[in-house]
Amino acid sequence: MTSLAHPRLSGPARNPAAPQDVLVRLAAHPAGRHGLSLRGGQLADAVVEALLTHDGADVAMKLREDWISPKTRRRIAEHPDPAIRDVRADFVRLMVDRQEAVGIAALEEAYGRPRTELVDARDPRLRAVVAVAVAVAVAVARAWHDRPMTVQAALLGDPDPQVRAAATVRRQPGVLPQWTARCLADPAVRANVARYVLLTSDQFAELMRTEDERIRQAVAGNPHLSAEMVAPLLDVDDPNARVAVAQSRHVDAETRDRLYALVEAEREAGSIAAQVALDWSSTEPSWLRAAPLEERLIYPDCRRPVFRRVLASCRDLPEEAWRWLDDDPDLGVRRTAARRPDTPPEVLERLVRAHGDVFHIRPPLVEHPNFPRHALRSFATQPDPHVRYVALRDPEPPVAVLHQLAAAPEPFLHRGVARHPQVTDALLTQLLADPTPDVADSAAVNSVLSRTRMYGILSEGDV
Secondary structure (H helix, E strand, O other): OOOOOOHHHHHHHOOOOOOHHHHHHHOOOHHHHHHHHOOOOOOOHHHHHHHHHHHHHHHHHHOOHHHOOHHHHHHHHOOOOHHHHOHHHHHHHHHHHOOOOOOHHHHHHHHOOOHHHHOOOOOHHHHHHHHHHHHHOHHHHHHHOOOOHHHHHHHHOOOOHHHHHHHOOOOOOOOOHHHHHHHHOOOOOHHHHOOOOOOOHHHHHHHHOOOOHHHHHHHHOOOOOOHHHHHHHOOOOOHHHHHHHHOOOOOOHHHHHHHHHHHHHHHHOOOHHHHHHHHOOOOOOHHHHHOOHHHHOOOOOOOOHHHHHHHHOOOOOOHHHHHHHHOOOOHHHHHHHOOOOOOOHHHHHHHHHHHOOOOOOOOOHHHOOOOOHHHHHHHHHOOOHHHHHHHHHOOOOOHHHHHHHHOOOOHHHHHHHHHOOOOOHHHHHHHHOOOOHHHHHHHHHOOOOOHHHHHHHHHHOOO
């Protein structure tokens, strides 16, 4: 995040090439401290000491364990000022009291106990945060998402309903078969587990007798329902349930279209719930990926794009199906199909040249092994600025292309040039003065920024 008031001071604090003396000086300015708080990697002891000197308690609260050396960690733990010594642990405990999600590593640090012991902590609020930590901290999720089933069983049997609910939010690590009946009878977790456990006919019937809308929605989206279970769901009038049922493998095309038509009519009548169900639902017919190829090949001309998108995510389709999907009227289907390993270069180039790329989905199409990267610089002349932006994926664009994009009216193109590793010193100087804070910030973050220019920025900011 850019410091809007002082982007040129926030940026160098995150610049990977910034020398230690620059970072120490930046610690004396609020914008510099803001940038340092977003800097990746471990901070030198001298930089941490400068931060503590200028904004002790606030900085100590933000310092993550991976930012500081063991020496500095001991220094903070033994600091004579309790406002610095205890602030981070106090903050984590406050988040636990408020039942906010906290990373598992922060909990271990604050309470001085390993995660396996935290599961058995006396405070039920603490145990609840442990259970959901896997859902909020990506790094922790990778380490603890597959927590042992012995730990999961302890959470499922916890006396506090908040803990049991937190333990069942995600499908993994799941619910052991011997726990299914108990979880389905537990009001705290019933709606969670009804989405993914294998149900018996009696369990399904019991769930269907409930008047709880959440339960019916959960059951409707369960991928393990039999044809007999799907049949009574066809008359449920909840739009989310209707869309989920319409995606079942046990629903024929005519019934599917009828269900979708009902929800579309509700959306046209102004129903927000129907709009969410149609446009924002994360449900998909995931069963299609495991279906026999013969069955999957029924769906290239399915009227519902979500089916075609799931089909396009398969990797074993015949060439005729790929030709169909590459020309699909839905852009999402075409982009999904283009991610297969053997997409022809001309298909990739045509797609990106027409619509640009989506860089928040990794990897982008321009990094596909078959993408004709020699053609990237030609994108700079396209009329759509979002397509022109793709030219910046060229690792060595002509200087003229960078100047052309830096002169465009769109600030996001300026920012792309400011980030490019081949940007010239003259262009960086121009972009550091850009009126859009994000552009100036990006120029200051670029590792090609010279030390001389960094020192100049500090002097100009009286730092």
